[in-house]
Amino acid sequence: MTDWTDPDTFAQALENADTREKGNYFEDFAEGDLLAHDLGLTLSRPGNEGWMSQTLNHDPAYWRTDAAHERGFDEPPIHPDYLTAATLGITVEDLSEKGGYFLGRTDVRFPGAPVYPGTELRVESEVVSTATSSSRPEYGIVTWRTRGKDAQTDDVLCSYERTNMIPRREPVATDGSGAAASGSEDEAADGPDLPAEFVVPDGGYFEDFVDALERAADRDAAVAYRHERGRTQDDVTVAALPLATLNTAKQHHNVDVMADSPSGDIVTYGDVTRSTALGHARSDERTWREVGFDDEQFHTFVAAGDTVYAFTRVLEAEDEVSRGASDRAGTVRFEHIAFNQDDEPVYSGTRTAEIRKRSD
Numbered sequence: 209m210t211d212w213t214d215p216d217t218f219a220q221a222l223e224n225a226d227t228r229e230k231g232n233y234f235e236d237f238a239e240g241d242l243l244a245h246d247l248g249l250t251l252s253r254p255g256n257e258g259w260m261s262q263t264l265n266h267d268p269a270y271w272r273t274d275a276a277h278e279r280g281f282d283e284p285p286i287h288p289d290y291l292t293a294a295t296l297g298i299t300v301e302d303l304s305e306k307g308g309y310f311l312g313r314t315d316v317r318f319p320g321a322p323v324y325p326g327t328e329l330r331v332e333s334e335v336v337s338t339a340t341s342s343s344r345p346e347y348g349i350v351t352w353r354t355r356g357k358d359a360q361t362d363d364v365l366c367s368y369e370r371t372n373m374i375p376r377r378e379p380v381a382t383d384g385s386g387a388a389a390s391g392s393e394d395e396a397a398d399g400p401d402l403p404a405e406f407v408v409p410d411g412g413y414f415e416d417f418v419d420a421l422e423r424a425a426d427r428d429a430a431v432a433y434r435h436e437r438g439r440t441q442d443d444v445t446v447a448a449l450p451l452a453t454l455n456t457a458k459q460h461h462n463v464d465v466m467a468d469s470p471s472g473d474i475v476t477y478g479d480v481t482r483s484t485a486l487g488h489a490r491s492d493e494r495t496w497r498e499v500g501f502d503d504e505q506f507h508t509f510v511a512a513g514d515t516v517y518a519f520t521r522v523l524e525a526e527d528e529v530s531r532g533a534s535d536r537a538g539t540v541r542f543e544h545i546a547f548n549q550d551d552e553p554v555y556s557g558t559r560t561a562e563i564r565k566r567s568d
């Protein structure tokens with residue numbers, strides 16, 4: 209009788225076997241397709257705390273009941289970053305497990321009431337568009353609108369539009385026009401076009417941001433600063449956090465396959481990089497409530513051993529809030545840039561958040 213575990217026999221068996229593949233190719237997506245994702249998870253307090261602690265997000269309203277009550281929550285709620293990461297994680301099996309790159313995301317919003325531990329998450333996606341990549345014939349570019357819903361009430365808890373490069377079954381011929389070098393000739397000749405002065409807010413309250421923007425106004429200045437903290441990527445951030453959101457992307461946990469990829473190693477889940485940078489930024493402000501995120505991009509890979517730092521630019525401040533009373537908070541729009549130990553940007557995006565007033 210054949211011993212299938214004999215190494216030579218087994219090597220031959222592997223060679224003869226077809227692989228039962230996971231994930232979808234670019235050709236499997238068509239504009240308008242609706243996908244109800246089978247996976248789901250319960251948004252739990254330990255899950256929330258695991259995500260928030262490893263990404264250095266320490267806002268007490270998400271940890272302590274008295275601080276939650278003070279902010280108007282019934283109990284410490286699920287943080288929008290963990291909700292966003294869990295919503296995306298659940299989609300990976302259907303949308304991006306085949307591989308490719310998470311290019312960007314925009315219009316990240318949280319339309320419902322605060323989300324509390326015990327909520328069961330159900331997720332659906334719609335194909336918004338498909339496009340040829342002119343620079344990479346082996347990939348196509350797909351954009352989806354994804355909604356994370358309360359499985360019991362069907363309320364939308366988190367919604368966003370996300371774009372990935374997805375491998376094609378068959379590469380196509382392209383004109384290569386997308387492979388042009390970046391950066392203008394003027395920029396190369398004159399150096400970067402930056403303001404002469406960077407203004408730093410005196411504190412983290414709404415009034416501090418307003419004051420800093422006023423100090424920078426009508427001058428060659430910007431309100432921009434870096435945050436001191438950094439977080440070196442390790443097994444927990446690279447592999448454990450994405451797996452805890454049911455994210456099956458091989459990029460984060462299969463060293464064997466990733467050894468042959470452009471990064472040569474497993475890489476950090478984009479939402480971990482982003483939450484870490486946002487955690488650094490939030491540690492220097494008095495956040496009241498997250499409103500939304502736009503124009504998010506992932507510029508290069510982050511891998512184990514890399515350290516994620518953050519840089520913030522304050523774009524505008526408005527003395528109003530979308531819900532509740534504006535005597536407690538005002539709205540600030542930021543640009544956050546995550547960068548690595550070599551000062552290379554790895555993530556950027558704009559964020560709108562309500563920031564507590566000093567008088568509160």
Ligand SMILES: C/C(=C\C(=O)SCCNC(=O)CCNC(=O)[C@H](O)C(C)(C)COP(=O)(O)OP(=O)(O)OC[C@H]1O[C@@H](n2cnc3c(N)ncnc32)[C@H](O)[C@@H]1OP(=O)(O)O)C(=O)O
Nearest residue numbers: 304309310311312341342343371386477478506507508509
């Ligand atoms: C979740 C999850 C996976 C992950 O979390 S993976 C970790 C996060 N993502 C990354 O680490 C990606 C890091 N980025 C890169 O390594 C490079 O940016 C990348 C993706 C290799 C692209 O580099 P290029 O220099 O080739 O970049 P281009 O600017 O030329 O873009 C290539 C084409 O893509 C189009 N494109 C770029 N961004 C967007 C966007 N936001 N929306 C739409 N299209 C975009 C761009 O126009 C280029 O198109 P061509 O026609 O010229 O090819 C998971 O599983 O999802």
